[in-house]
Amino acid sequence: MSLQKFTKTQIKVNRILSMKTITIDVWNSLNKREKSIANSELVRLFNESKGAERDKILSKMESITGEQTKSQIWTINHIRINNSIVKLVQHLNRMPSKDEIAEESGLSRQTIHKHLSEYSEHPLFKEELIQYRFASNSLLSVIYKMAIQGDIKAAKLFFNVVGNDASPKQTIGTQNNYIQINGTILNQDIIKQLTPDKLIQIEEIVKSIQST
Numbered sequence: 001m002s003l004q005k006f007t008k009t010q011i012k013v014n015r016i017l018s019m020k021t022i023t024i025d026v027w028n029s030l031n032k033r034e035k036s037i038a039n040s041e042l043v044r045l046f047n048e049s050k051g052a053e054r055d056k057i058l059s060k061m062e063s064i065t066g067e068q069t070k071s072q073i074w075t076i077n078h079i080r081i082n083n084s085i086v087k088l089v090q091h092l093n094r095m096p097s098k099d100e101i102a103e104e105s106g107l108s109r110q111t112i113h114k115h116l117s118e119y120s121e122h123p124l125f126k127e128e129l130i131q132y133r134f135a136s137n138s139l140l141s142v143i144y145k146m147a148i149q150g151d152i153k154a155a156k157l158f159f160n161v162v163g164n165d166a167s168p169k170q171t172i173g174t175q176n177n178y179i180q181i182n183g184t185i186l187n188q189d190i191i192k193q194l195t196p197d198k199l200i201q202i203e204e205i206v207k208s209i210q211s212t
């Protein structure tokens with residue numbers, strides 16, 4: 001490619017990249033090489049940006065971003081926000097503010113607010129929920145075994161999860177693939193209905209039991 005032709009290509013790409021929003025019609029007006037150059041520059045700008053500047057680039061790309069890429073961006077945001085909250089809670093000994101999460105994660109306060117407000121209804125969160133439930137069998141099998149062997153803490157944990165305040169000192173009976181404590185039965189159907197928060201609670205308590 002001649003220098004003149006390259007210059008014209010770069011000028012055209014730069015003009016499109018300077019737009020507030022790149023429409024699909026404008027994007028399709030580029031040839032294959034021009035799209036490649038423009039896409040590489042957008043990826044570079046996105047990776048190097050933070051906060052509100054990152055939001056501007058995402059807004060610029062909105063019309064030309066495929067669903068797969070949007071899902072990847074959502075997942076990246078989710079991981080950043082989650083990791084930031086965990087890190088800040090350990091450091092501050094309290095739940096961090098959105099401004100503190102924004103500073104730690106490199107995301108804008110607006111992005112964090114939107115993500116926290118809407119994530120429970122997002123399709124990817126629902127997929128994550130299914131994964132938690134799928135993985136719960138391995139974790140809960142440990143609880144089963146401990147309770148069957150007479151571990152009162154494990155038995156009490158089951159009651160706490162299902163909302164029963166019965167005394168953990170009551171007799172534990174076992175049969176096949178469920179646990180029965182007096183008149184209350186805990187089986188796999190109940191276990192499959194557990195939320196991620198309750199599964200995390202179970203995991204933390206199991207770890208504390210195993211370390212004693």
